[in-house]
Amino acid sequence: MSPQQTLQNTFGFREFREPQQQIIETLIAGQDCFVLMPTGGGKSLCYQIPALHRQGVAIVVSPLISLMKDQVDALNANGVSAACYNSSLAAQEARDVLSQLHRQQLDLLYVAPERLLSPDFLERLHDIKIALIAVDEAHCVSQWGHDFRPEYVQLGQLRDQFPDTPMIALTATADMQTRQDIVERLRLHHARKFISSFDRPNIRYTVVDKQKPIVQLEQFLDQHRNEAGIVYALSRKRVEEIAAKLVDRGIVAAAYHAGLPDRQRHEVQEAFLRDDIQVVVATVAFGMGIDKSNVRFVVHYDLPKNIESYYQETGRAGRDGLPAEALLLFGYGDIAIARGLIEKGGNPDQVRIELHKLNAMVSYAEPLTCRRRALLGYFGETLDHDCGNCDLCLNPPERYNATEDAQKVLSCVYRVGQRFGAKHVIDVLRGSSGQRVLDLGHDKLSTYGIGADQSSDVWGGLIRQLVHLGYLYQDVANYSVIKLTELSRTVLTGQQELTLARPRLKAVTKKPVRKRAMDLDYNEDLFEVLRQRRKEIADEQGVPPFVVFSDNSLVEMAYYLPLTEEEMMKINGVGKHKMAHYGQQFMDAIDAYCEGEE
Known part of the structure; x- marks a missing residue:
């Protein structure tokens, strides 16, 4: 079976995005890769498909338990044998995973870096055929990165431990210095480098002057009723205050931050993934591990400390390619607070780097040029025209x-x-x-x-x-x-x-946000029927709705009205495994809806 056939039969996609196929073929051939690809660009497929074409198990290094779980759920839903090995597992569950590993029953195993690098686990791996090693969120290895994690630094020793195993490092956010650092620290000196465009054209970027932020937020959310979104705030106290005010307004919202009990955080995250909670108000502790494809908006209530964080956090909206919005409330006082927090750091070099990054964030927020051009320019990418889908393009400042x-x-x-x-x-x-x-x-x-x-x-x-x-x-x-x-x-x-x-206090939209996907004039009532059916199936199986089908798949169903297996298999996201498990239920829902319309 070719990678193209695996893409269609297992994952249900008709064609690769640029440059997925080149990365996959490079890795299958046994060569190292460094991949810089935006959130929602399809990074995971770049190592998941090679894992199914190389002998042995693929080891995937991931920093967050929640991210591992989402990836494993999605793979299992596509009929791929995958598991995670981390501190969230009970003793018997951990033993079961290790048993599957030693019996060569796994295609992919997701592991936290500290667990992977323990001497006992490394010794186990030397007795097992390893297909490849993937380091996800690779910017965590660099002190120049926006989310440096000390435990990632030791991952460079994997090249010594497994010199003949191909490695792939992947990240969605890295400036030039961070990229060089990743290659150096992971010893990927001979890796092929694949740098994708940072552009996410489906996301509308808007910045407004922060004056009465809770009122501004409520006005924005009024335009996004019944849609999933994330609101980021600077402090735990502010997170809880905002969440409480939204609940008082009848919005199904919840707070999430590192100070809450583990169980409460887990419940909030699960409820959000399953569409039981509409809005999560969170500190930056939330979201890095969220693989939820149908987030329609991200709001920054406070100014992020750097463009990398802003880009990654806004990138959690619209992962399915459908239109999404990113709103930043830009406050005068926020700059002072962020600068004050940075200057309390004990490492002068780190303080200098972070202040430089904060200044770049402030410059981005100034009403001077197309947001997308400014954002892409920071990462060294040139857009030779205004984007037409940001506040400054749609409503130029007076x-x-x-x-x-x-x-x-x-x-x-x-x-x-x-x-x-x-x-x-x-x-x-x-x-x-x-x-x-x-x-x-x-x-x-x-x-x-x-x-x-x-x-x-x-x-x-x-x-x-x-x-x-x-x-x-x-x-x-x-x-x-x-x-x-x-x-x-x-x-x-x-x-x-x-x-x-002149100051802009409201997120004024000159043109309505385009809700259509791929320019398909789909039946929105049928889409809602299919969404409800998806929710019922997901609840029965205890998985997030997007694991069953993405919003994009439902949009295509609501447009093409597939009523046979052959027609359903032409829908993006419908592979053989999902067709067998879910296809008939959705075809029945489409058939019933069409009969009711006659």
Whole structure:
């Protein structure tokens, strides 16, 4: 059987994506590979298909138990013999897995790095034929990466332990420095490198000024009723507050963070995977191991510390290729908080790297250029045209001559002695009668009240742009006091005019989000019927619905209306195993729906 036949018969896909076939053939031939491919790009197939074509068992190194479980469930649903070996297994379950391993009954075994590198386990592996070794989330091996894990560093010894076994390292997020580090640490010096496009054209990227964040979030979620999504927030306390407010509004939501009991976190994750929970509000502890294909949106309530994290987290939306949205609430205070947390680090080199990455994240969020071009540019990829599917392309920001307003701000910062944060400067500008302003005598300043005609939100947005562009400096180490810079003198003295973007407080969409997949004008009522049937089957079998069929498969069914096995096997995601187990039930549901419409 050829890899193409395995793709169709086992996994139910008609054709490979670029460059899956080249990677698979390289690995089958016994050569090492380094693969950089975006989330949802089909990385897993790059080692799963070779595992079925090479003699022995494929060892897959994965950092998270949840990720292993999802992958194993999906493989088993396709008739592939796979298991995981990690700390979540009971003693008897662990013995059963080892027994399957020694009897050569497994095609793939997923293992955590610390378990894999234990002397006892390595000794076992030397007695077993190994088809290949796959290191997933390989950026964890690099200190330049955004999610460095010390236990990953030791994986380089696998090349010494198994010199003749082909290795593949895979990641969705790595800048040039991180890529070089991965190759060096895993000793993949002769590996073929496959760098895919970072572009996820189905994701719409939107950034809005963060003003009343909970209201902004609720307005966004009102447009996404009955859809699955993730909301990321900075702190555990904020996660719980947001989740509680969403529940009060009737949204089926739950909190997830590392401070919750293991059992509660597991229950939240399982409920989300099974579509019993609509929205998970989480810290970054959630999501890396989530293989849920039908996440329709990701919201960053707080600013991520780097573009790699932002890219990976937004990439959890729309893994099935259907339209998805990524909303970032960009707050002035978030920059100070993130910088403060980074500067508390004890390693000067790591602090320098992380501050550099934070500055890049802030630059991305500025309303200057197409979001997708800025995002891809960070990873060294050039897009020669605007994407047409981000907030700046669909609704370009209004530009205005902000010179006079900027002069008011800069002058006020000077008048208050460059000793206060943005809030106090805005209070003085707007003529606040607050006690602190009066006690300090700042109601006597020449700049008092000169900005009363504009809202606090407008002044806050202007100050943030002046900080980003270098006309103001925010002293994080000194209570986020804002100060003038050398550059500010050119504006204050009238030597330079400033054209800035007006703040954007809502995620305004000029065009409706396209809900169609592959330009198919499918029957949305039938799609909902098939979704319900999928949920019933998944609940009966104790697996997430996307393990049965992806949303994309249901979209094709709702368009092509397959009523025979031959027609059903032409649907993407329907392989022989799934046809035998689920095909008839879905054909019956389609038939019943069509009869009811007649």
